[in-house]
Amino acid sequence: MLIISMIFFFCSDIYAQTKYDEINILINSGEYSKAAKKIDYLVTTAGLSGEEIYSLQFQKDKMERIKKDFRLTEEYIIKAISKYYPSLSKEELKQWEEDGSLEMKIIDGEKKYFNNAAPNLFRVNKEAKQRKIEVDGSAEDKLKTFLADHIPQSVELSLKSGSNLSNPKRIKINYTLSVDSGVVPKGEIIRVWLPYPRNEYERQSDIKLLNVNCENYLISPDAYFHKSLYVEKPAEGDKPTEFEFSLEYTCSSQWFNLNENKVRPYDETSKLYKEFTSERAPHIVFSEKIKKLSEEILGGETNPYNKVKKIAIWINDNIPWASAREYSTLENISDYCVSNMHGDCGIKSLLFITLARCSGVPAKWQSGWMMHPPVINLHDWAEVYFEGYGWVPVDADFGIQNSEDEKVKYFYTNGIDSYRLIVNDDISRDFYPAKIYPRSETVDFQRGEVEWKGGNLYFDKWDYHMDVEYPD
Template identity: 45%
Template sequence: MKYNGLFFTFFLFLILIGCRHAPVNEKTGIVPDSLAIITERVALDFPFTETEIDKQLKEKIGTFTAEEKAEWENRNWLEWKIINGEKRYFSRAVSNLNLIRKFHNQRAQRDSIEARDPEILSRKSHTQEIIKVSGKDAEPAIPVNLTINYTLTVDADAVPPGETVRCWLPYPRENHLRQQKVYLISTSRGNFILAPDSAIHRTLYMEAKVEKGVPLVFKLSFSYESSGQYFNPDNIPVNQYNKETAFYRKYTSEEPPHICFTEKVKDLADSIVPKRDNPVETVRKIYSWFTANIPWAGAQEYSILENIPEYVIQNRRGDCGMQTLLFMSMLRYRGIPVRWQSGWKVPPGAKNLHDWCEVYFEGTGWVPVDVSYGLQYSTNQKTREFFISGIDSYRLIINDGIAGRLFPEKKFLRSEPFDFQRGEVEWRGGNLYFDKWDYDMEIIYN
């Protein structure tokens, strides 16, 4: 199947149709504001002029020639678009260029620096402890207890005074062995709605009225226990899948536009792994290919990207979610069940939005895989390959899939239509995009 701009527009149309109050042209079936909304979002992601980006390049990279800059642009290492007839650069163009250049041109130096990075060293030590205490049954290990104070603040006068703002905040899932003892401590509004644990995106919903000139603040506090887990690959049996079940079909199917079996996705998967390889070997080889070929880089907002797996293939880079969507597309194409999982990574001093996945092996069950963390710097194979079949304790799981409906349903196109980590906000006049509000997560390690 070919996924192009028309398909992407149609998919946005389906999302907006799901938002019951979205205005639809009865003759064409097209949501008239959808393309305008996406155009505005693209402009926000590409704010810098050429003069501004040249200044940033001199500050961050130093002296460069016109030829070097042209090469970076031709390879799309320095990302830009023509918007309203003007060349505009991605908000993270220069920082991404630095990452990409180090990955391709200064690999030995980059590896040496990263091998000594305190965050990476701490992560490796933590995963070694998980391996040490994990038994054959791969029970959750090394639990950590955390309290989260989450705040979402809508800008003053972003909405007219007296209007009601609807807000969805992230809340932890409770149906995971690795995530237990979830307790709601407090909310800033007594009238709230907690999404059922079966929802794809776990949310806590609140409403509040706007006062003139005053920021509107939504707060949420909760605690939970999170554990790591490690599955020794030697203990994962190579059993055949029952391909006739609804379960198998669900987790090996496409979910366009970002989990898809395009020709480029299929060709890449087949070039990495022979079709005769078993699922465990297929996962290992594709995972290792990512470590060798795809550097982490800051991403555009997913709502403005037509096809994330093909973007990663073409540009040879991606953030955690982009890498995971390509990884999942290749595994599902090869008949291996895999599902999306996301929320936050929450290690001390390194909290951030984060995406990963779980792979299903017959006879074992769901096994966590974090493709963007990559192979660790170690001569010990289990430590090196930990994240192919394991996960650390410092996670907050919010989502068990992509592009689900919020609870209660949102009326307008979401700021992030596929994932849910920061929150969502709207009023009767429309969605409030990320430029109209801020979020903050305070973590207390108990």
């Protein structure tokens, strides 16, 4: 029998600063051990409510998550980049730290670098990127090569058929989540939410579940923004506990042969317009920084599609891709992107959504996986609403394509390719059935979520893997 506990907490609580100034100061100054001790003292002596304890405990948990993301020493970083900078000076290192090229934190008095700080240096710093090319030469981008064929083909097929859907691909996946041995006592029930394809999109169709390795399972209703397959089973104890399913589905390219002059004015009194042009703290906030940037990008532009194109071009030209910290450790993702001028697909997408909404264009989140044969990975993108066209996909991370054909060049400002797995239609929403403990990923949902009666199981306690086939 499935264990379903309908205990709800609100995601916004876990991002809020505490109401205790002393704890806030300790956290913000990197004094994590002292902050954790202060939290423990309050939890045990202050007679707090369950909600207050939950919030404080998550602040403590978040500090541990940050420590997991920032483990590297200066010695390690210097050695990791020595091939390209064999005589690196302290001044150069300090400059990279100050301008954000090398992400680091002082934690409990020790300088610690982000786990992917070294490779990120050669992604976000133009001089370092060029130095790496001079030493290693230019590497082939297999995904770009693949898309250089796929995108023109999809555009051509759509133009010939007159449909915004084309180029369907049959995709088979086998997904496995494996909880490490010894993490949960043998026999105790492990609860797992696995990513599952959404039903309500034309471009994602004919979903056929082939196998689940648990006798009982639940597929979340379409009303839930995070689509999941819920399973549970007793822990194996001294060996990994595996949760597995397989399915097939069809994914089509969707590209709108959009004429900006046919985009009608918005009904600004409509529920849709109000909802999807609104702020949604903590990650979609119209700060003065965002407002000013939006004005600079748009330069007085009033056409909705041209606004979207200008925002996408700006992100393409100014925000390089870089490996990201866990989203649960970031207070405001769109602000983080503007402040650091780099980000992964989700960080770029949240900046795009924030700028679009701030400029009066309805925009929302979408995410799941990119399923391209050369590269299979977690991925996030967006959708915008145009009167006369409806919801239109936009991928600010895939960005502007290197093509003289305008339709191909700006494909991802009004379309998306045939190799996607759509799982989520918003950020930070409820699960079905409800999760009891704080989520490992508080914004997105692509890898899975795991817990047992003893608490949440963070990403370092389990692994995930997806095998992909293309039956056609």
